Amino acid sequence: MNAPDRFELFVIPEGRRKVEMEVDTxxxxxxTFKIEREDHTLGNMLRAQLLKDPRVLFAGYKVPHPLEHNFxxxxxxxPGTAPGQALKDATSELISEINTLKNKFDMDVIRHRTxxxxxxxQPGMGAFDTGDASGxxxxxxxxxxxxxxxxx
Amino acid sequence: xxxxxxxxxxxxxxxxxxxxxxxxxxFILSDTDLSVANALRRVMIAEVPTVAIDxxxxxxxxxxxxxxxxxxxxGMVPIDSRDVEKLRYTRDCTCSQYCPECSVELTMxxxxxxxxxxxxxxxDLISSNPTFAPVLQDKNDAGVMLVKLRKGxxxxxxxxxxxxxxxxxxxxxxxxxxxxxxxxxxKLRHTQYWFEEDESEW
Numbered sequence: 001m002n003a004p005d006r007f008e009l010f011v012i013p014e015g016r017r018k019v020e021m022e023v024d025t026x027x028x029x030x031x032t033f034k035i036e037r038e039d040h041t042l043g044n045m046l047r048a049q050l051l052k053d054p055r056v057l058f059a060g061y062k063v064p065h066p067l068e069h070n071f072x073x074x075x076x077x078x079p080g081t082a083p084g085q086a087l088k089d090a091t092s093e094l095i096s097e098i099n100t101l102k103n104k105f106d107m108d109v110i111r112h113r114t115x116x117x118x119x120x121x122q123p124g125m126g127a128f129d130t131g132d133a134s135g136x137x138x139x140x141x142x143x144x145x146x147x148x149x150x151x152x
Numbered sequence: 153x154x155x156x157x158x159x160x161x162x163x164x165x166x167x168x169x170x171x172x173x174x175x176x177x178x179f180i181l182s183d184t185d186l187s188v189a190n191a192l193r194r195v196m197i198a199e200v201p202t203v204a205i206d207x208x209x210x211x212x213x214x215x216x217x218x219x220x221x222x223x224x225x226x227g228m229v230p231i232d233s234r235d236v237e238k239l240r241y242t243r244d245c246t247c248s249q250y251c252p253e254c255s256v257e258l259t260m261x262x263x264x265x266x267x268x269x270x271x272x273x274x275x276d277l278i279s280s281n282p283t284f285a286p287v288l289q290d291k292n293d294a295g296v297m298l299v300k301l302r303k304g305x306x307x308x309x310x311x312x313x314x315x316x317x318x319x320x321x322x323x324x325x326x327x328x329x330x331x332x333x334x335x336x337x338x339k340l341r342h343t344q345y346w347f348e349e350d351e352s353e354w
Binding site for chain 2: 006007009010011040041042044045047048049052096097098100101104105108109111112113116
């Protein structure tokens with residue numbers, strides 16, 4: 001009866017923005033960013049990435065209330081760098097890191113599959129470590145292996 | 153943009169797959185932060201879009217299970233989501249309610265006419281779009297069991313399957329289990345074990 005809609009976890013309502021910044025008046029070069037409809041998945045990653053930046057003096061995040069779907073991230077930087085700039089750089093670095101990860105994963109899948117195919121075509125078939133996928137002990141070797149449905 | 157960035161010359165994270173099959177993967181992720189591994193795990197569980205039945209219109213239900221019970225079970229039936237990128241979210245679609253661009257229609261009509269118990273499974277669901285059909289392991293797979301019928305029981309319904317993420321409902325989760333482990337020998341001392349006198353007991 002009182003339960004909010006589940007899509008409130010990730011759909012931003014009209015009028016609200018994804019990121020809002022509040023400059024901290026008491027501490028120099030510090031700001032708090034409020035990111036809507038995101039959770040620890042993004043918050044922890046951003047915080048960890050900010051801490052790697054030598055220009056960042058302080059970085060911390062919190063989810064103020066589990067029933068409100070947003071998080072606050074507070075950043076303080078050295079004089080000369082704006083906290084917003086540090087956050088932007090951290091975000092860009094994370095995006096490129098994830099892209100690198102994606103590419104390396106795709107390459108490793110191809111490497112793994114060709115490695116498995118090479119092992120399979122050896123005479124006197126050894127054990128597959130993709131075990132249950134093929135299960136073709138008696139039916140001969142089919143290089144396309146119908147059991148696999150990986151199509152990256 | 154310097155990809156190596158905080159990692160120096162290592163060139164960012166690296167992956168080493170240990171085993172790979174149709175429904176299971178085991179890999180080692182290195183040269184990255186723990187928060188990235190955890191974020192990867194969280195996204196795999198909750199934010200990878202899939203297709204699942206979301207609306208059920210029941211025309212006839214004389215089975216022993218209630219309408220909503222069967223509808224819930226239908227929602228949990230896994231649907232082949234390899235082409236989910238081609239489907240739009242219903243809330244983003246330009247149509248008024250739902251259309252073939254943002255949903256898939258599945259129908260089912262089963263009636264038990266002989267004395268044996270008839271088992272209704274996900275194989276009985278007929279999809280309007282053959283790319284999005286209930287998952288079957290192989291041609292011998294009977295499918296997910298939905299309801300059992302006695303003589304005279306009938307079940308006729310129409311389902312609309314939509315794209316969604318597990319954040320909205322667990323039926324849209326693509327994984328059955330994700331786990332990661334780091335530092336198996338506790339060298340970082342992130343875990344403190346109990347000891348009687350001295351830490352060297354660990």
